[in-house]
Amino acid sequence: MTSSTSSTRFTGKSVLVTGAGSGIGRATALAFAAEGARVVVAGRGRAPLDETVALIEAAGGTASAVTADVSKAESVRALVAEAVARHGRLDVAVNNAGVFRGGGPVAELSADDWQTLLDINVTGVLHALQAEIAVMRGQEGGGTIVNISSNLGAHTRIPGVAGYLTSKAAVSALTRAAALDHIGDGVRINAVSPGASDTTMSLLPGESEAERAVRMKSSNPLGRVSRLTEVAAAVLYLASDDAASVVGTDLVIDGGAAA
Numbered sequence: 001m002t003s004s005t006s007s008t009r010f011t012g013k014s015v016l017v018t019g020a021g022s023g024i025g026r027a028t029a030l031a032f033a034a035e036g037a038r039v040v041v042a043g044r045g046r047a048p049l050d051e052t053v054a055l056i057e058a059a060g061g062t063a064s065a066v067t068a069d070v071s072k073a074e075s076v077r078a079l080v081a082e083a084v085a086r087h088g089r090l091d092v093a094v095n096n097a098g099v100f101r102g103g104g105p106v107a108e109l110s111a112d113d114w115q116t117l118l119d120i121n122v123t124g125v126l127h128a129l130q131a132e133i134a135v136m137r138g139q140e141g142g143g144t145i146v147n148i149s150s151n152l153g154a155h156t157r158i159p160g161v162a163g164y165l166t167s168k169a170a171v172s173a174l175t176r177a178a179a180l181d182h183i184g185d186g187v188r189i190n191a192v193s194p195g196a197s198d199t200t201m202s203l204l205p206g207e208s209e210a211e212r213a214v215r216m217k218s219s220n221p222l223g224r225v226s227r228l229t230e231v232a233a234a235v236l237y238l239a240s241d242d243a244a245s246v247v248g249t250d251l252v253i254d255g256g257a258a259a
Helices: 023-034 046-058 073-087 111-136 162-185 209-219 228-239
Strands: 014-018 038-043 062-067 092-095 143-148 187-194 250-253
Touching (some): 023 062, 023 228, 038 046, 162 187, 187 228, 228 250
Parallel strands (some): 014 092
16 A cells, blocks of 8 residues: 555554445545554444455555454454454554444334334443443553444434434543543543545435436535545544543534534
8 A cells, every 4th residue: 555644544554444344434544554554443244344355455455354343342342352363452443333223212212222223222232332431441551432323312302213313422422421430540541523425325216326326416515425534534533642632522523413
């Protein structure tokens, strides 16, 4: 990978990204690797992770894949232990794994969809934080963690997605609580809350990307979805020494939708 003075912030750093088989997770893993990090990409499916690793390696970066289920504490502990075993420490963790379920009004939200949202989007982040903090607070230099939340939840609401809204609002609150609890341990924790981004999650049922582009011109102040590289850039900023005094923030990247 080509380097410049502005793209070496993470040279030699060990970085873990969950949910890295596609979308924001993959873009973030690629961005860290482009700046010199040794990246462990994690997710439930091996094939998408291998694709992410191949993209990083084709660009000259260093990456490896580990399968894990963030809804299970023992799986996350094993994931973090493996990342440390491979690289000797864990400098940065990005907790991106999440799902979208349960469209419809509150009265019709199924118990299964509700529980899945909580298990993965909220408890999964808690499992990751606990395993990552346990490592980072015991190593020289501590570490940084960035949780991926959403502009939907703590920042803005829309009808018909109460379960998702609740889960992501919880991630925002959990991030701030963890940040206060553990900055004294040398672990700096923040969140990024994307809005509609260039992923399939921002497409309405049956909608094409071209149709989404037309819709966004009138529904978003910026007039378009956020590029994945733009969201990844926000994550890297919060994880970098450039943000050394940024603690417990929730950085919204949504083109002004929640303004």
